[in-house]
Amino acid sequence: MNNCSVQSxxxxxxxxxxxxxxxxxxxxxxLEAISYLGIAAIVVIGAIALLNGAFSSASTNAVNEQVSxxxxxxxxxxxxxxxxxxxxxxxxxxxxxxxxxxxxxxxxTNAVTNTWNGAVTVTGAGxxxxxxxxxxPRSVCVNTITAGGSWVSIGVNGKLETALPVPPDVAATDCAxxxxxxxxxxxx
Numbered sequence: 417m418n419n420c421s422v423q424s425x426x427x428x429x430x431x432x433x434x435x436x437x438x439x440x441x442x443x444x445x446x447l448e449a450i451s452y453l454g455i456a457a458i459v460v461i462g463a464i465a466l467l468n469g470a471f472s473s474a475s476t477n478a479v480n481e482q483v484s485x486x487x488x489x490x491x492x493x494x495x496x497x498x499x500x501x502x503x504x505x506x507x508x509x510x511x512x513x514x515x516x517x518x519x520x521x522x523x524x525t526n527a528v529t530n531t532w533n534g535a536v537t538v539t540g541a542g543x544x545x546x547x548x549x550x551x552x553p554r555s556v557c558v559n560t561i562t563a564g565g566s567w568v569s570i571g572v573n574g575k576l577e578t579a580l581p582v583p584p585d586v587a588a589t590d591c592a593x594x595x596x597x598x599x600x601x602x603x604x
């Protein structure tokens with residue numbers, strides 16, 4: 417062994433005693449970084465799926481609350497009236513303030529639109545009245561009509577259901593469109 421290599425060995429041993437053995441590399445390798453990004457992507461996708469479900473559930477609850485408020489308001493407004501619901505319409509309900517604050521009638525025409533820009537129409541005929549919602553998404557349609565309520569019947573896309581609450585499999589068939597379902601609730 418020559419003198420230079422002895423000095424190198426002595427130097428390395430001395431430095432190891434002073435600052436410890438050579439430390440391992442810090443940081444993540446490319447493979448680890450890809451793994452972290454993959455896990456993060458899975459978490460984000462899961463969160464988005466849960467968020468979509470939450471929005472659908474919130475929309476269903478909003479529709480059920482709106483329709484129930486209109487039904488209650490109409491019954492209260494027409495309680496004890498001898499002619500039934502013959503002159504019922506959006507204009508009468510707008511002037512009486514029956515529509516919930518989430519469904520504001522347009523000034524002048526009394527046209528009411530829902531969250532999905534579909535028409536909301538309330539009409540009366542004799543002893544019954546109907547509430548119609550247009551452009552209802554499929555997930556909201558299925559969940560709304562299976563909720564039941566005190567309705568005589570519920571019509572979906574022209575198909576009348578009188579056995580209430582509507583079973584989920586029937587609701588899934590009736591709510592055929594992804595975005596443009598029409599629901600008509602009939603009440604006494």
